[in-house]
Amino acid sequence: MSLDTCGAMSQGLIGFILTLSLLNEFNRRGLGYSVVTILTHVLIDTEDPAFSEPTKPIGPFYSEKDAFKVNR
Numbered sequence: 478m479s480l481d482t483c484g485a486m487s488q489g490l491i492g493f494i495l496t497l498s499l500l501n502e503f504n505r506r507g508l509g510y511s512v513v514t515i516l517t518h519v520l521i522d523t524e525d526p527a528f529s530e531p532t533k534p535i536g537p538f539y540s541e542k543d544a545f546k547v548n549r
Contacts (some may be wrong), residue, residue, distance in 0.1 A: 488516045
């Protein structure tokens with residue numbers, strides 16, 4: 478899956494869990510509140526200098542030996 482798809486899935490899952498938790502608590506307290514989850518799009522500047530030295534790893538880590546096996 479592409480990174481934007483993974484990001485949207487993460488946002489959706491977190492939003493779902495927060496929404497459900499809040500709705501359960503509001504119902505427990507007898508409150509009639511509604512909850513909404515909003516997913517966003519973010520535009521990325523491909524010229525951002527941070528891309529030359531990424532600091533947040535994404536995905537699994539492999540030893541050199543295992544990475545070679547995975548990329549065959």
